[in-house]
Amino acid sequence: MQKKYLIANWKMHKTVQEATAFMQALLPQLEAVDPSQLALCIAPSFVHLPAIAALIDGHESIRPLSLVAQNCHHAAEGAFTGEVSAAMLASIGVSGVLIGHSERRIYQKEDHLLLAKKIKRVLASGMQPFFCCGESLEARRHGSHKTMVQQQLEESLSGLTTQEIEKLAIAYEPVWAIGTGQVASIEAITEMHTFIRQMVSTQYGTERVPILYGGSCNPQNAKAIFDAPHVAGGLVGSASLQVDPLMKMVAALLG
Numbered sequence: 001m002q003k004k005y006l007i008a009n010w011k012m013h014k015t016v017q018e019a020t021a022f023m024q025a026l027l028p029q030l031e032a033v034d035p036s037q038l039a040l041c042i043a044p045s046f047v048h049l050p051a052i053a054a055l056i057d058g059h060e061s062i063r064p065l066s067l068v069a070q071n072c073h074h075a076a077e078g079a080f081t082g083e084v085s086a087a088m089l090a091s092i093g094v095s096g097v098l099i100g101h102s103e104r105r106i107y108q109k110e111d112h113l114l115l116a117k118k119i120k121r122v123l124a125s126g127m128q129p130f131f132c133c134g135e136s137l138e139a140r141r142h143g144s145h146k147t148m149v150q151q152q153l154e155e156s157l158s159g160l161t162t163q164e165i166e167k168l169a170i171a172y173e174p175v176w177a178i179g180t181g182q183v184a185s186i187e188a189i190t191e192m193h194t195f196i197r198q199m200v201s202t203q204y205g206t207e208r209v210p211i212l213y214g215g216s217c218n219p220q221n222a223k224a225i226f227d228a229p230h231v232a233g234g235l236v237g238s239a240s241l242q243v244d245p246l247m248k249m250v251a252a253l254l255g
Ligand code: PEP
Pocket: 009, 173, 177, 178, 179, 180, 181, 214, 215, 216, 217, 235, 236, 237, 238, 239
């Protein structure tokens, strides 16, 4: 069975105390989950990473838990006030980084070229890039959703070797579905996941890149989404902020 992924993207939510309480409630519930079947990735704010790293330290092999950052800088180091490098993240036990989330593309104006540099930097630091792509509402309305996603993939992944691409996971997240409660239909998810699978397979000759879905995923709709073809798991925002819905989505993923 291919390993499944569930990423809890907490965005700019929770204090450190709230994050710690969440993890203390979550950890015992994961004891029965086989780490070879699931990677449950917690993606909190930068400031929470050391506290959560300390809580899961030493338990990675017996619990399906890992730590993912929501962003990093593309340069190795330097005079970039307020930024966080990939090496800093790796040095505290972070194992992956979200790259290209639509909120960063929109609010921080991150473009394809910058994202390509970040992917390289994350790989060079020994971590897994979780590359987010997805069409805007406008592109969906005009029927150019595939063209838009194709461009995002081509321009940010070009230059990667097959060996490098196999270290990535891709999250298909239609922008109009993120944080809106408007989940994509199973048909739309299947169409896009099949399209991305074919693109990666044609360009890199591998089927080993997990493709996740993100956008208003919750315990009610998770099972149907996770059962769709080529869906290797989910990237979840709001529904990952509480332990109970998160564990229900874990059950949907493994069930
Ligand atoms: C996300 O942040 O990537 C996301 C999918 O958020 P939500 O689940 O809240 O739509």
